[in-house]
Amino acid sequence: MNFKDWFKERFPIDYDKFVEINERIFIKEPIPVHMKKWWYCMGATPLILFALQGLTGIFLAFYFVPSPEMAFESVRHITQDVRFGFWIRGLHRWGANLMILSLLLHITRVFFTRAYQRPREFNWIIGVVLFGLSLTFSFTGYSLTYNQLSYWAATVGTNLIKSVPLIGHELLYLLRGGEEVTANTLTRFYMLHVWFLPLFLVFFLILHIIVLRLHGVSEPEGFPKGKYFPFYPHHFYKIIIATLFLLALMSSLTIILPPGLGTPADPTVTPFHIKPEWYFYPTYRFLQLVPLKVGIYVTGAFLIAFTFWPFIEPLLSKKNEVRRKISWGVGALTLIITLGLTIWESLV
Amino acid sequence: MDTVKGQQWLIGIFSTLLIVILIIVAGMEMEKSHATKPEIEIDKMTARCITCHEEKGIAVKQIDAWKESKHAVMGIGCYECHEAKKGDFDAFTCTGSDILIGRHPTPKDCAKCHEQQVKEFANSKHAHQFWLLKNGDRAVFEFPMATRHGCEECHQVGNIWPDGSVGECDVCHAKHSFSKAVARQPETCGECHVGPDHPQIEEYIESKHGNIFKAKGKHWDLNYSTKDHQKIPLEVPVCTTCHMDGNETQPMTHNVSARLATESQAPWSFRTVWDEEHLGNWKKKRERMEEICASCHAPDFYKMYFLTADLVNLQYNEIRRQFVYWTKKLTKNGTIHRLQRDGKFFSSPVLNGWDELPEHNMYYGWHHEGRRFRMGAEMMAADYTQWHGIWEVQEDLTELIKWAAEHGDAEAKKIAKSNDPTKFITFALYDVPGTAWGIAAKTNTTPFVYNNLPDYWDRVYKNVEAAFQHGLLSEDQWQLWLKRYKNKDYYLGLKFANTPQVDSTWNFYKKRNDIDLQKMKEQVIDLVLPGKSFFEGR
Numbered sequence: 062m063n064f065k066d067w068f069k070e071r072f073p074i075d076y077d078k079f080v081e082i083n084e085r086i087f088i089k090e091p092i093p094v095h096m097k098k099w100w101y102c103m104g105a106t107p108l109i110l111f112a113l114q115g116l117t118g119i120f121l122a123f124y125f126v127p128s129p130e131m132a133f134e135s136v137r138h139i140t141q142d143v144r145f146g147f148w149i150r151g152l153h154r155w156g157a158n159l160m161i162l163s164l165l166l167h168i169t170r171v172f173f174t175r176a177y178q179r180p181r182e183f184n185w186i187i188g189v190v191l192f193g194l195s196l197t198f199s200f201t202g203y204s205l206t207y208n209q210l211s212y213w214a215a216t217v218g219t220n221l222i223k224s225v226p227l228i229g230h231e232l233l234y235l236l237r238g239g240e241e242v243t244a245n246t247l248t249r250f251y252m253l254h255v256w257f258l259p260l261f262l263v264f265f266l267i268l269h270i271i272v273l274r275l276h277g278v279s280e281p282e283g284f285p286k287g288k289y290f291p292f293y294p295h296h297f298y299k300i301i302i303a304t305l306f307l308l309a310l311m312s313s314l315t316i317i318l319p320p321g322l323g324t325p326a327d328p329t330v331t332p333f334h335i336k337p338e339w340y341f342y343p344t345y346r347f348l349q350l351v352p353l354k355v356g357i358y359v360t361g362a363f364l365i366a367f368t369f370w371p372f373i374e375p376l377l378s379k380k381n382e383v384r385r386k387i388s389w390g391v392g393a394l395t396l397i398i399t400l401g402l403t404i405w406e407s408l409v
Numbered sequence: 410m411d412t413v414k415g416q417q418w419l420i421g422i423f424s425t426l427l428i429v430i431l432i433i434v435a436g437m438e439m440e441k442s443h444a445t446k447p448e449i450e451i452d453k454m455t456a457r458c459i460t461c462h463e464e465k466g467i468a469v470k471q472i473d474a475w476k477e478s479k480h481a482v483m484g485i486g487c488y489e490c491h492e493a494k495k496g497d498f499d500a501f502t503c504t505g506s507d508i509l510i511g512r513h514p515t516p517k518d519c520a521k522c523h524e525q526q527v528k529e530f531a532n533s534k535h536a537h538q539f540w541l542l543k544n545g546d547r548a549v550f551e552f553p554m555a556t557r558h559g560c561e562e563c564h565q566v567g568n569i570w571p572d573g574s575v576g577e578c579d580v581c582h583a584k585h586s587f588s589k590a591v592a593r594q595p596e597t598c599g600e601c602h603v604g605p606d607h608p609q610i611e612e613y614i615e616s617k618h619g620n621i622f623k624a625k626g627k628h629w630d631l632n633y634s635t636k637d638h639q640k641i642p643l644e645v646p647v648c649t650t651c652h653m654d655g656n657e658t659q660p661m662t663h664n665v666s667a668r669l670a671t672e673s674q675a676p677w678s679f680r681t682v683w684d685e686e687h688l689g690n691w692k693k694k695r696e697r698m699e700e701i702c703a704s705c706h707a708p709d710f711y712k713m714y715f716l717t718a719d720l721v722n723l724q725y726n727e728i729r730r731q732f733v734y735w736t737k738k739l740t741k742n743g744t745i746h747r748l749q750r751d752g753k754f755f756s757s758p759v760l761n762g763w764d765e766l767p768e769h770n771m772y773y774g775w776h777h778e779g780r781r782f783r784m785g786a787e788m789m790a791a792d793y794t795q796w797h798g799i800w801e802v803q804e805d806l807t808e809l810i811k812w813a814a815e816h817g818d819a820e821a822k823k824i825a826k827s828n829d830p831t832k833f834i835t836f837a838l839y840d841v842p843g844t845a846w847g848i849a850a851k852t853n854t855t856p857f858v859y860n861n862l863p864d865y866w867d868r869v870y871k872n873v874e875a876a877f878q879h880g881l882l883s884e885d886q887w888q889l890w891l892k893r894y895k896n897k898d899y900y901l902g903l904k905f906a907n908t909p910q911v912d913s914t915w916n917f918y919k920k921r922n923d924i925d926l927q928k929m930k931e932q933v934i935d936l937v938l939p940g941k942s943f944f945e946g947r
Contacts (some may be wrong), residue, residue, distance in 0.1 A: 141441075144438060145434070145438055147437070147438075147441070148434045148437075148438070294413050294416070295413060295416065298413065298416035298417065298419075298420060299416065301420055302416060302419045302420055302423055305420065305423035305424055305426075305427050306423050308427050309423060309426045309427045309430050312427070312430040312431065312433075312434055313430055315434070316430070316433055316434065316437065330644075
């Protein structure tokens with residue numbers, strides 16, 4: 062009895078059917094020809110980075126201790142004492158940044174190719190949820206290092222929640238586990254970061270991919286329609302190349318720009334300059350420019366418009382050409398404003 | 410590159426690139442693990458010392474300490490410091506070997522590498538054996554057996570060695586780790602700067618600086634270098650931060666006299682002239698200290714703080730003048746006597762004397778209480794300025810005058826018998842309107858000096874002006890004093906003393922105080938126990 066038969070006896074599945082399904086779903090997944098172009102085929106980047114974040118995150122969790130006394134010290138321990146600790150931490154830190162960057166690029170690509178159009182509106186919304194989850198991931202992760210900057214970023218960041226109408230204060234209390242950022246906040250953020258957020262993110266990620274597969278990849282204008290190539294080997298190789306490239310890039314960045322430690326968090330000393338991570342710069346600068354209430358409501362309105370754009374766009378015109386012009390205009394304006402605010406914030 | 414072949418090439422290229430980068434990462438990891446546990450290379454000579462010492466179990470812990478030192482990492486072994494030539498005062502052949510070594514490495518040995526530090530130290534007052542100079546023969550009172558592990562242990566810091574070098578580096582840089590962190594630990598300074606005559610460590614702990622250091626400093630790494638005009642890496646200063654370490658503007662120095670403006674340990678407080686050729690005058694030294702203060706504080710604060718401390722020092726001199734007046738007078742008229750033997754004096758009416766109360770009072774009024782009064786004011790130690798300081802100085806003086814009165818001195822009798830509240834101020838006064846801490850709306854309304862002595866501020870003005878003209882205060886300080894003097898009502902808080910808001914706050918506490926007094930009376934003062942006194946006479 063060979064191994065195959067031995068195995069089939071113990072796990073009596075229809076092997077041929079399994080192979081067939083695998084071929085149909087993965088190996089021979091029809092990929093539109095425009096995805097031979099590098100500019101259009103990088104939607105898997107955030108997925109690759111998420112997988113790497115999961116892996117490096119597990120390694121970091123071996124040593125990280127989520128308590129005010131130990132958090133900073135354990136990050137120091139990982140960075141300075143643990144074998145290859147600085148590399149794993151560097152990968153995780155740069156991975157987080159690249160993940161946000163790749164998501165921004167992915168969103169930009171999807172928006173300008175208008176891949177969100179009917180019937181794919183809900184996959185855009187799922188994508189927005191995924192983006193929100195990723196930002197929360199970054200925010201909670203950044204706060205866990207418990208140095209002066211991250212502590213105060215957590216304080217200022219959570220403070221915004223107070224502005225939520227009616228239940229703002231209760232929400233803040235729930236998130237911080239008290240009035241101030243304390244040991245309770247740290248454990249809450251830790252649980253969010255390593256348990257709840259991964260759970261939600263994996264759920265929405267699977268949903269994102271299922272919806273994508275059900276509709277098939279959208280085919281942008283200007284490419285021959287109805288022409289496909291199989292997932293393997295062409296696109297599979299692209300993912301392998303992207304993975305290798307990202308690993309090399311993140312390792313190089315870790316060598317050239319290793320994440321620092323900062324000074325331990327001191328709740329009694331407010332630093333002169335409190336700054337969030339770069340991807341919050343536009344919001345942060347905007348909130349400083351206008352009265353807080355106005356800022357929160359405008360940002361909220363923007364988020365709603367952004368989330369439901371696939372449903373808003375058709376209401377604006379019946380002509381596709383006009384809709385495209387409006388969308389591109391709105392997209393370009395948003396890009397210019399966010400980039401402008403980001404540059405502004407990084408200069409002050 | 411869109412073909413499968415092209416992609417396979419890309420995979421190959423990126424795999425190779427990744428491997429190269431991973432090799433670099435591994436290399437960094439290796440370097441890091443080396444860096445955290447420095448490899449100590451022990452040369453042949455040092456290996457001989459260590460082997461023999463470990464075999465015989467002699468001073469083994471010192472070897473462990475050396476292994477922790479920067480010396481060990483840099484390949485400075487035993488012999489580099491313990492090397493000796495025949496005829497050296499401390500040369501001896503190490504038992505069981507043929508190695509000639511020096512038992513006492515002196516600053517001369519340290520200077521082989523640390524020339525600047527040794528030179529700076531030798532120019533500091535740490536290196537000065539002043540206690541041997543004037544009437545230093547305290548063996549009259551404190552016999553040699555007591556001074557061996559007493560005076561001599563601390564003053565080893567300025568020991569003059571047979572090789573002519575001066576000082577002992579390991580007094581602060583404890584051997585054989587010679588750690589900067591240990592040298593910076595305030596308790597290291599406190600090994601000597603402690604106790605009734607110069608309680609700097611106690612004063613530091615009483616100060617806000619020391620308090621914060623005690624609360625938060627446990628995990629601070631004091632093992633840093635301040636050579637290159639870096640920022641002070643501590644939230645609050647330790648002793649060396651102000652007296653030795655560098656900051657953005659000041660270089661690090663081993664000359665502890667470089668930033669001190671007043672000789673407030675001396676019998677009289679005077680502006681220092683120590684090593685003026687290298688360090689400049691007292692104003693220059695004060696500037697240096699202020700540059701350190703400026704790392705954390707605004708000039709408004711520290712300039713007023715120092716002005717107040719300087720006036721405390723000048724005030725001390727005026728009280729001191731009284732002590733000296735009385736002991737000199739009482740010696741001259743034969744009421745008290747100097748110690749003498751074979752025509753040589755062993756005590757002095759202006760410095761010490763051990764057997765008669767006025768001499769004792771005069772000595773304490775300077776050497777113990779007088780120093781606490783002045784140093785407390787310089788080091789933010791209120792209790793040392795007040796209760797351990799001026800209170801006891803005044804007691805010494807009052808006791809001295811009372812003693813003189815009891816021994817027939819007419820002038821002293823007049824003072825002792827007087828019922829006037831000014832009887833305790835038989836000297837001129839200095840003052841400055843207000844403090845560095847803020848505006849006190851009620852503090853300066855107590856009646857004694859302000860209401861009973863109408864020319865109080867005129868006289869103080871003349872005294873401060875005289876001190877300035879005599880060079881004891883800088884132009885800057887005089888201007889600061891004048892600014893406060895011209896706005897006395899503001900700085901003394903008198904302008905606000907009777908405003909409605911101050912009155913209402915004040916009356917609130919006055920009412921509470923009345924309740925306190927009433928309850929104290931009811932609870933205890935009016936209590937008469939039925940058991941009565943057991944002494945039948947009462």
